[in-house]
Structures are given as structure tokens and as C-alpha cells.
Amino acid sequence: MLSQLKLSHLAAGAIAVLVGYTSSVAIIFQAIESLGASQAQANSWLMALGLGMGLTSLILSLWFRMPVLTAWSTPGAALLAIGLKDVSISQAVGAFLFCGLLLTLTGISGWFERLARLIPDSIANALLAGILFNFGLSAFLALNTDTALVASMGLAFLAGRLWFARYTMLGVLLVGALWAAAAGSFGDLAQLDTSLHMPEAVPPSFSLPVMLGVGLPLYIVTMCSQNMPGVVTLRAAGYTPPVSAGLTVTGIATLVLAPFGGFAFNFAAITAAICAGPEADDDPRTRYLASASAGVFYCLVGLGGATVISLFLIAPKALIAGVAGLALLSTIGNSLSQALQGADGREAALITFMTAVSGISFWGIGAAFWALLFGLLVNSLLHRRPVQAPLTAQPTAQTATQPHLPAPPTG
Template sequence: MLKRLKLSHLVAGAIAVLVGYTSSVAIIFQAIEAVGATQAQANSWLVALGLGMGLTSLGLSLWFRMPILTAWSTPGAALLAIGLKDVPIDQAIGAFVFCGALLTLTGLTGWFERLSKLIPDTLANALLAGILFQFGLSAFAALNDDTALVALMGACFLAGRLWFPRYTIPVVLLIGCLWAGVSGSFGDMQQLNLSLSLPEPVLPSFSLPVLIGVGLPLYIVTMCSQNMPGVVALRAAGYQPPVSASLTVTGLTSLLLAPFGGYAFNLAAITAAICAGPEADDDPKTRFLASATAGVLYCCVGLGGATVISLFLIAPKALVATIAGLALLSTIGNSLSHALSDSQNREAALITFMTTVSGISFFGIGAAFWALVIGLIVNQLLTTRPTNHPTTTASQTR
């Protein structure tokens, strides 16, 4: 297996971990602060989350030979940052255990896998393109933050596509890091935390209001805003993911690591797209090595705790945004192309894409879920309309 490991696998895995942490670790800190955790307990959360993501990503990728990447529930963390205020930490842990049990039950029953198969491929690709769109856009918006750095990385990207396409992203990342180091764009190195982080369990207690007010919403947003897009990301890349098995594994991991702060694990979408795309490997059959690499790195980050995470936090935001956007360009383009290729489903796919990009949120559930609901309704209405009453287009009325 190691003989098939390529530089592109290593770089894709590293970028996935970099994006995974820098995009949402601040929300984790807010959730930790909301529950009033001690510093030791806060470090324990980071250890549990890193090891949970790493071991599940590594195990699922190697077992199923697919680029299956897991993540902590980012919308779940945002919910916790609000919902855990004035909640004792032992009751919060009880809500995490409850959520983990629900996630495990979902995987064992298999109902979610059956539901995911009802989604047309065009809508799946439109949803993925919409989810990733903001990351692609951020690469260009970063020109305002650090014009020289982003312009240099962009020029290197174009040169790479012309002369060394297989190594484009690794070279762009290297050039970006060198330029950021020389220009002093990295943050204050004195912010590095060199302390060792160890897991520290908290005995859970169960309060019905907290289970209903925190545990149940945590489960719902994790399923709707995280697991569904995670399934879609793999399907759009051409894989048939083992949905029930993956949910069972992530659910059990959530259940076991909940006392240490591992509040909820789920299938990843954005970081999975990095490892499942052509930038990771031209051969889809060996892209699982990229997600396996990410799993190993997640474990290292978890064991390193605050030290490694502080390194992520001092990295220039423009560098992270640009490398993520450029790494996802091919996936965004391919997803949009497939989403709009079928004229019969094109309108529903476009509505799904635009709803996802809009960022709407109702009842604490993000745009990805509502985009899928609206897209399915529109698709059903338009594909079942009577053929003897064709829709009049704007061009026909002119």
C-alpha cells in the first residue's frame, strides 16, 4: 500500500486537515467557553476531536478503499456555543452521549442510506457545487487581504496547470508558505502553546430538558447539515459510500468519546471533496490514500493538542483560503457540469445550487438541507408535468 502512496495524496490530506481546523476551530473554542470547561477539559476536547476524526477516517478509508473522511459537526458546534450557556458540563456531556446513541441507531437501522439513494445525481452535484462555491470564491476574495501572496499563488497555479499538472497544488502550497514566511505574514510565533494535552473524562448526567433542548437538535443538525452533504460529496465524486456502516462507526465513536468532549462526528463534505477529487489522484481507486493520510494527520493533531492547533491559527488566512479554493476548483467545475448536463433536471439543479449558495437557515438547520428539500420538490414537479403542456420559455415569448 505504501508503494502506491504519492505526493499528491500527502498534500491533499494535509490541505484537508488544514481546512478542517482553520475553518471552524474557533467555533469549537466558543462552545468550550460556553460550557465553562476548565483548561484541562478544553484540551481534552481537542484531543478527543482530533483522535475521533483521525481514527474513523483512517479506518473507514482503508476498510472500504474509498476517500471517506469524517469531521466534527461544525453546525453542531455553533449550536452548542449558543445552547450550552448556563448548562453544567456533566449535563452537556449527557447530551453528547444521547446524540451519539441516536447517530449509532441511525446507522444500524439503515433508513438514512435508503433515503440518500432517492436523491438524483444532478441534484447531488448541484448541492456539492453550492457547498464548495464559497471556498472557491474565498480564494479570489483573498486578493483584498494579501494581493501579492494570492496573485503569486494564482500565477503558480496557472503555470502548474500548463507544465506540471500533477504537482500543481503541492507547488502552490510550497510557494505560498515560502512567500508568507519571507513577507512576515505568519502570526506571532509567541502564541504557540507547547503544553501537552491529555484526555480528561467527565461523568455524564442526564437532564430531560437538556437532552431535548441540546442533544436532539445536535443530532438533527448533524444529520441534515453534515451527513447528508457528506454522502452527496462522495456520490458526486463517483463513489457509492457505505452510508449505514459509516454512520454506525461515527455514531459509536461519538458515543465513546463524548465523556472526553467528542460531542459529534459525521461524514465530511468539503474536506472529503479535497481527497476525492482529481487533484488528489488521477486514479479514483487510490484516492483513499489521501483520506487515510488525513486520518493519520488528524491523529497527530489530536495528540499534539493545543500546540498543533495554535500553528493552524497563526497561518495567514489568505494562504488557507487560496489553497483551499484552488484545490477545489476542479471539483466545483465538474460538479456544476454534471449538475447542468441533463436539460430535464437543469432547473431543479440550478435552484438547488443557488439555494445552497444563499446560506439560508431555518430552525437552526443550514442551507444544504433546505436546498435539497426545495430541489427535490421542484424536480418532482417539473419531471411529472404533463408533456402536452410544455413550459413556455422567455425566448419563445419574444
């Protein structure tokens, strides 16, 4: 396995971790603050989340030999940020355990895997393209905020495509980081926290209103807004995702790490697309080494805790946006091409794509779920055909009994 490890695997894994943390770590901080957690408990949350993502990604990637990457539940964190007011931290841990139990039971039962098989490939690809679209767009929007930085990364991307395709994204990351450092775009280095922290467990207490008001919604948004897009990401990349095993592993990880702050783990979508795309490796059979590398980096970030995360927070936003957008260009293009290839499902695929891009949200459930729902409904309606009578009528009694006459002679 190590003999197959390439620099492109390490680069894709590092970029996935960079994008994963910087895109949503601020929401985690808001959720922690809403609970009134101590600094020690906050550090424990970050350690538990990093180790949980790292270990589950390693287990699933090496077990199934495919780029299965996991993540914390970002919409779940947003839900917690607004739903944990007047809830004690011990009651919150009880709700996390309840969510972990539901995730585990879902994986063991296998019903979610059977449901995922019913999604047409065109809708799956359209959903993935819609989810990733804004990340691709962010690279170009960042030209307004830091033109020189993003332009240098764009030139590195083109140079990589021409001369070192396998290491394109590594070149983009290095050029961007060096340019930002030379321009002084990084934040105050004095904000780096180099201290080490130990995990701190919080004993749970179980409150039925909190379990139903926090734990159940946390499970629902994690399944709809995270696990379904994560499954679709792997399918669109040409893999058969281990749905039931993945849900079971992430559910057990949630049960084990909930007392330390691991509120919910699930399949990753955006970061998984980085590891499952051609930038990670031309050979799909060895792309799992990219997600395994990301797993190792997640563990290191978890152990490093506040040091690494504070480094992420001082990085210029244009650097992160540029790296993420350029890394996902190929995946977005391939997904759109596959989604719109067949004329039969084109309308449903377009509706799926545009709903996902819109970012709509109802009842705390994000656009990915509604895009999938709308796409499946339209696909079902457009493919429904009225039952028609047979074109050839049955023979009557008279014609059925009429003797067969020989053909008239010719010539």
C-alpha cells in the first residue's frame, strides 16, 4: 500500500482537511459558545472532532479501498448553535448520544442503503454539481478581494495542467501560500495557541424534550443534508459506497466521542470530492490513499488541537477559496456532463442542480435534501406514461376460423 502512495494523494488529503476546517470551524465555535462551555471543554470538542473524522476516514478508506471521507455534521453544528440555548452541556451530550444511536441503528438496518439505490445517476450527478458549484464559483469571486493572489494560483493551475498534471493542486497550494506569506496576507501569528490540551469528558444526562428537540433534528439534518450528498459524491465518482457500514462506523464513533464533544459524524461530500477526483490520482483504484492521508491529517489536527486550528483561522480567505474552487473544477465539470448527457432526465437533473445551487432551507433542512426531493418528483412525473390499449386487436371468431387460402399463382 505504501509503495502506491503518491505526492498527489498527500496534497489532496491536505487540501481536503484545509477546506474542511476553514469552511465551517467558525460554526463549531458558535455551537460551543451557545452552551457556555469552558475553554478546556472547547479544546476537547476540537480534539474529539478531529480524531473522530480521522479514525473513521482511515477505517472506511482502508477497509473498502475507496476514497471514503467523513466529516462533522456542519448543518448539525448550525442547528446546535441556535438550538442549545437554555440547554446544559450534560443534556446536550445526552442528545448527541441519542443521535449516535439513531445513526448506528440506521446503518445496521440497511434501509438507507436501499433508498440510495433508487436515485438515478443523472440526478445524483446534478446534486453533486449543485453542492460543489458555489465552492467553484468562490475561486473566481475571490479575484475581487485579492486579485494578485488568486491570479497567481490560477496561473499555477494552468501550468500544472500543462506540465505536471498529477501535482497540479500541490503547486497551486504552494504558490498561493508563498504569495500570501510574501504579501503579508496571513493574520497575526501571535494568535497561535501552541499549548497542548487533554480531552475532557462530560457525563450525559437524558432529557426527553432535549432528545426530541435537539437529538432528533440533529439526526434528521445529518442524514438529509450530509449523508445523502456524501453517498451521491462517491456514486458520481464511479464507486459503490459502503452506505450501511459507513453509517454504522460513524454512528459508533458518535456514541464513543459524544461525551468529549463529537456531536455527529457522517459521510463527507465536498471534501470527499477532492479525494475522489482525478486530481488525487489518475487511477481510481488508488484514490483511497488520498482519503486515508486526509484521515491521518485529521488525527494530527485533532491532537494538535488549538495550534493547527488557530493557524487555519489566520489564513487569508482568498487562499482557501482559490484552493477549494480550483480543486473541484474537474469534479463539477464531469458531474454536469454526466447529469445532462441523456435527454430523458435532463429537466429533472437541471431542477436538482438549480435547487442545490439556490441554497434554500426549510425547517432547518438544507438545499441538498430539497434538490434531491424535487429532482426525484419531477423525474417520476415526466417518466410516467398513461396506459394505452394494445395497437393490434384480438382476432374475431370469424377471422379466427377463416381457412388459410394459398397465394394465387404468378406468371
